[in-house]
Amino acid sequence: MKKYDYLIVGSGLFGSIFAYEANKKGKKCLVIDKRPNIAGNIYTENIEGINVHKYGAHIFHTSNKEVWNYINQFTEFNRYTNSPVAKYKDEVYNMPFNMNTFNKIWGVFTPAEAKEKIEQEKKEAGITEPKNLEEQAISLVGKTIYEKLVKGYTEKQWGKRATELPAFIIKRLPVRFIYDNNYFNDLYQGIPIGGYTQIIEKMLEGIDVRLNCNYFDNKQELDNIAEKIVFTGPIDEYYDYCYGELEYRSVRFETEVLNTENYQGNAVVNYTEYEVPYTRIIEHKHFEYGVSLGKIAEGTAKDKTIISREYSDKWTKDKEPYYPINDEKNNSLYEKYKELANKDKNIIFGGRLGQYKYYDMDKVIEATLQTLKEEKILD
Numbered sequence: 451m452k453k454y455d456y457l458i459v460g461s462g463l464f465g466s467i468f469a470y471e472a473n474k475k476g477k478k479c480l481v482i483d484k485r486p487n488i489a490g491n492i493y494t495e496n497i498e499g500i501n502v503h504k505y506g507a508h509i510f511h512t513s514n515k516e517v518w519n520y521i522n523q524f525t526e527f528n529r530y531t532n533s534p535v536a537k538y539k540d541e542v543y544n545m546p547f548n549m550n551t552f553n554k555i556w557g558v559f560t561p562a563e564a565k566e567k568i569e570q571e572k573k574e575a576g577i578t579e580p581k582n583l584e585e586q587a588i589s590l591v592g593k594t595i596y597e598k599l600v601k602g603y604t605e606k607q608w609g610k611r612a613t614e615l616p617a618f619i620i621k622r623l624p625v626r627f628i629y630d631n632n633y634f635n636d637l638y639q640g641i642p643i644g645g646y647t648q649i650i651e652k653m654l655e656g657i658d659v660r661l662n663c664n665y666f667d668n669k670q671e672l673d674n675i676a677e678k679i680v681f682t683g684p685i686d687e688y689y690d691y692c693y694g695e696l697e698y699r700s701v702r703f704e705t706e707v708l709n710t711e712n713y714q715g716n717a718v719v720n721y722t723e724y725e726v727p728y729t730r731i732i733e734h735k736h737f738e739y740g741v742s743l744g745k746i747a748e749g750t751a752k753d754k755t756i757i758s759r760e761y762s763d764k765w766t767k768d769k770e771p772y773y774p775i776n777d778e779k780n781n782s783l784y785e786k787y788k789e790l791a792n793k794d795k796n797i798i799f800g801g802r803l804g805q806y807k808y809y810d811m812d813k814v815i816e817a818t819l820q821t822l823k824e825e826k827i828l829d
Contacts, residue, residue, distance in 0.1 A: 453675045454480045454658075459665045460682030461650060462490020463811060464801040467818040468680050470653040475827050480676065481654060482663040487647070488654060490682075490801075491772075492811065494645030498707060498754045501645035502734045505770070506701060506760065507718060508646060509737075511636040512812030518638040520815060524649045527640030530737055533631040534718035534730075538598045544631045545720060546624040547595055555594055561627035568592045568625070583615035590623045602724035607699070607762045616777070636812075641737045682801035684771060685787045693786045696806055698771035700763040704728075705756065713755050728759040774806050781806075798825070 455477040458465040466488070469479045487493050491505040509532045512518055534545045544550040552564040571592025580586035583604065587596045600623065601612055608615055632639075642649055665672060665683065673679070681688055686696045717736035721728060734756045765771055774780065784806040791799050800821060802809045809817065822828040 452677050454478045455677050456480070456680055457482070457672055457676035457678070458680040458682075459483075460490060460801065460803075461488040461654065461659065461661075462682060462801060463492060463650075463814045464804075464818045465490075465680060465682045466650045466653040467815060468798075468800070468822060469657050471822050472825075472827050473657050477827070478658075480658045480660065482660045482665060482672070484662070484664040486662050488659065488661070489647045489650040491770075492646040492650070494647050496645065497756055500735050500754075500756050501738065502705065502756055502758070503646075503732065503737070504703075504705075506703070506772070507732045507737070508811060509634075509639065509641060510811055511634040511639040512810075513636045513638070514812055514816065515637075516819075517812045517815045520819070521649070524652045525642040525644065528643050528738065530641040530717075531639060532633040532718070533716070534633055534720055535716055536599050536603075536720040536722050538602075538722045541598070543599060545599070546626060546633055547591065547599065548626040548631065549629045550631060551595075551599075555598070564627055568595075580617040582613050582617055583619050584612035586617035586620050587612070587623065590620070591625060595623075599722050601722075602726075603720060603722040603729060605724050606727070606729050609699070609762065609764055643738075677796070679797045681797055681799050682804050684803045685784070685791065685799050685806060688797075688799075689787055689790055692790075693783055695767075696783055696787075697775040697780050698765040699773040699775065700765040700769040701772045702761045702763045702769075703758045704761070705758040708755050708757060709753060710755055711753055713757055728761050730760050732758045732760065734758070771803060774802065774808055776807070 456469070456472055456479045458469050458479055458481045461481050461483040465481060469481050472479050483490075492508050493504050494501040495504050496502070509530065510521065510527065511532070536543045536545050541554070543554055549561065549564060552558050552567065556564070556567050558564045558567060568591060571594060572589060575588045575593060577585045577589040580589050584596070584601070587600050591600070604615070604620075605612055608619075666687070684696065686693070712735075714731060714733050717733055718730060720730045763769060791797065798821060799805055800818065801814060805817070819828060
């Protein structure tokens, strides 16, 4: 008899939910993570009383009531609404593109006027069959919005000029003819009070966890202590890159504590000029609803704030893989690895790296609950 029913590689949302539900059904689980902390990319660290999103901003949003109720059993959410702004040169615009944006750009007041301006620019461009991302974007929103709010940001994200990127990357651009700055369309939205890490702590309570434990450094020992593996790392790495490497974009962060109460007045400010090297600045304090209104939580330093500059980065094996590059070449390669996985009945691949798919948090929860049903752990 092996010591554990499941070895779970990775303590992010997928691995932790799987462990939580399996443990409730009497299954013995070991969760390992190569990092020194649990919670994967949703890890938040309390610094100066502010919950800092160490691996990028995570705003929970969903229209799935089952998922919303599920995550709410572990925490209470505040009423944070994601309303980013974009800075281009000395101008600030609301995102996504809405009537506030159009009023600032063209001085228009009605949806009809805004639509007319966009249609006029699209007609002037005369693009019928977009050959690249630049032409695709202009054919969707016109030249002005593209040049101010899409071009530079996209080029920084992908590390290539827009004319070198394929048109299919931008299938649509969200244009809203209303005066509403809410970025998401979902019914439910917020940030967990106390941060994300405490959610994972509750899920993993009473479960064996090993941190600073790299699966590949200890593979022989770990493979022999569990009946089945739940693997949330890169699927190509698990199979020793036998078909080649899947590609990603990475992100790096520069985080600093500033001796000021309020640095930028918003949680998220995008920088859409190509000449500004970072894509956005996150001011973590503003995720805590009320803090930015002067309602300071106990333990929060009133005269300090914490910001993170985000830089889109070329991915190499020594960097964190963030965004799968789901083009035809990589998707085809993933399908080969998936075929291998389908033949292996002793392993489950999950999460964005195991399934080579960009997941929002609610979709991770949906996918994990579905996997648990397939494993007959959930009804």
